[in-house]
Amino acid sequence: TQGTILPAPNFNPVMDAQLLGGALQGISCEKDVLIEILTQRCNSQRLMIAEAYRDMYGRDLTTDLKENLSHHFKEVMVGLMYPPASYDAHELWHALKGVDIEEKCLIDILASRSNMEIFQMKEAYLMQYNTDLQQDIDSETSGHFRDTLMNLAQGTRMEGYADPSTAAQDAMILWEACQQKTGEHKNMLQMILCNRSHQQLWMVFQEFQNISGQDIVDAINECYDGYFQELLVAIVLCIRDKPSYFAYRLYNAIHDFGFHNKTVIRTLIARSEIDLMNIRQRYKERYGKSLFHDIKHFASGHYESALLAICAGDTEDY
Secondary structure: OOOOOOOOOOOOHHHHHHHHHHHHHOOOOOHHHHHHHHOOOOHHHHHHHHHHHHHHHOOOHHHHHHHHOOHHHHHHHHHOOOOHHHHHHHHHHHHHHOOOOOHHHHHHHHOOOOHHHHHHHHHHHHHHHOOOHHHHHHHHOOHHHHHHHHHHHOOOOOOOOOOHHHHHHHHHHHHHHHHHOOHHHHHHHHHHHHHOOHHHHHHHHHHHHHHHOOOHHHHHHHHOOHHHHHHHHHHHHHHHHHHHHHHHHHHHHHHOOOOOHHHHHHHHHHHOOOOHHHHHHHHHHHHOOOHHHHHHHHOOHHHHHHHHHHHOOOHHHO
């Protein structure tokens, strides 16, 4: 694990619940206490704190956080209280059912999750919203973008299997799909990218380079456009190096959109126990400034403190 949040040593959920209760029940909410506890405990520990909190106060911790906090700081603190699969489900639901569909959120989650993560996320989605994720994708999106999302949401990617003899064949199909661009070719393209194992696709991408003299990402960018193109590129980038993909998404969210809060919050929370250390490293290598530095530069107040606590940082990052 290359996360920034690890299980806290000498963990005492009852004491944490008591401190949170004091911080939330007081005349003015003690936000520093909330940050200190909730960003320094792993997800399973937070769930144990929520249980102790319910036993102690007869109230739901997440509900109390929602009632006492506001704006982006609330989004961070409440987001930390979801188990990972439930958090993905929550984000997908809001991306599909909000005022505007948030295609980039759908791309980030579905292009990057494993079969097991997708299975758990679909179960959580059904439990939380009493509706089927694939049905919602089907009704809320369209075209080849929808078909590719639907394919990813099946969670049926082959695992650990690689066959060098078919890699060149797949690469040729991908190359033709970039030349012809018919509906049938687009289907073949997304079928290969969504269903072949990571090991197989590594070989396919190498063969594609040999056949076409071009990198697969450059070819997709040249031949396709819109969210379909963005989704295909995200799949390729996540297969090659997931931390690099998320570093790129964070950089864009911080710099291109004047700080796209939702993307920053979602990425930091979702990757905090998986690979946020690697993401930080790629960010610094690629963009010259640390993620810590850029968050500090764009966010403020308790919201900034919470993001920085999740991001964590080395002395040279300040």
